[in-house]
Amino acid sequence: MRTPILDLVRPAFHRLCRAYFGLKLAGVEHIPESGPLIVTPNHQTYADPALVTIPIRRRVYYMAWSRLFEIPVFSWAIRRLRAFPVQVESTDSSATREAVRLLRAGHVLMIFPEGERTHTGSVERFRLGAFRLAASLRVPVLPVTIAGGHESWPPGQVLPRRGRITITYHPPLEPDTSLESHQAARVLAERARGVIAGTPGAAPAR
Numbered sequence: 001m002r003t004p005i006l007d008l009v010r011p012a013f014h015r016l017c018r019a020y021f022g023l024k025l026a027g028v029e030h031i032p033e034s035g036p037l038i039v040t041p042n043h044q045t046y047a048d049p050a051l052v053t054i055p056i057r058r059r060v061y062y063m064a065w066s067r068l069f070e071i072p073v074f075s076w077a078i079r080r081l082r083a084f085p086v087q088v089e090s091t092d093s094s095a096t097r098e099a100v101r102l103l104r105a106g107h108v109l110m111i112f113p114e115g116e117r118t119h120t121g122s123v124e125r126f127r128l129g130a131f132r133l134a135a136s137l138r139v140p141v142l143p144v145t146i147a148g149g150h151e152s153w154p155p156g157q158v159l160p161r162r163g164r165i166t167i168t169y170h171p172p173l174e175p176d177t178s179l180e181s182h183q184a185a186r187v188l189a190e191r192a193r194g195v196i197a198g199t200p201g202a203a204p205a206r
Helices: 004-021 048-053 066-070 072-080 093-104 129-137 181-197
Strands: 024-026 037-041 060-065 083-086 108-110 141-147 166-169
Touching (some): 004 048, 037 129, 037 181, 048 108, 060 093, 083 093, 129 181
Parallel strands (some): 037 108, 037 141, 060 108
8 A cells, every 4th residue: 555645755755864874775675565564673763663664665554662652742743653552561462453453454564673772783682572473474574674873873862963874675584384383483583683683784683
C-alpha cells in the first residue's frame, strides 16, 4: 500500500539527511515490494525509524518503547506515524496481538531487537520478540545495519551533529520451518545479528 503524503515529503527529507548526515542508503533492492515483513535494524539514534523508512515505499508500522508515549507532544507525533507501544521490560500481550494483526494483514512492521538505543555504539544483545513473531507466522525478516548514527547523535546529546551515516538493507531472512518455533526464533535472531554486526563500518558485536 503506497503512502501518498509521505511520498510527497520523502524526497525533501532524503535530501536534508544527505546534506546533514551524508546519508547513504545501500542494498535498497533487497526491500520486498509486497507481503508481510519485519524490519529489524540495530538502534543508534532517535531518528532511526524515519531514516530507515526513507526507501520503503509501503506503509510501515513501528513497535516503540512504551515510555516514549508518556512524552506529551512526542507521543502525539509518533502515534500519527503509526507507532504503537510495547512494554520492553516484560511480555506485552496487547502489543503482540497488534503485531500479529498487522502482519497477517500483509503490512510492514519495524522492531528494534536491541530494545533501546546502544550506549556504546556496538550492536547489543538481541531480544527474541521480533523473531518469535517471524517464526510463528512464517514471515521474513529484513536485517538493516545503521552505521555512523552513534557518532552523530550519541545518548545524552540534545541535537545531532553533522556526520556520515550509512544504512544497509540486507537480503531478507526466512525462518527455518524445520525447527521448533522457539529454536527457529533463536537461530533467526543470531543470523540477523551476525549480518548486521558484520557489515563494514558497523561497530562490532560484543
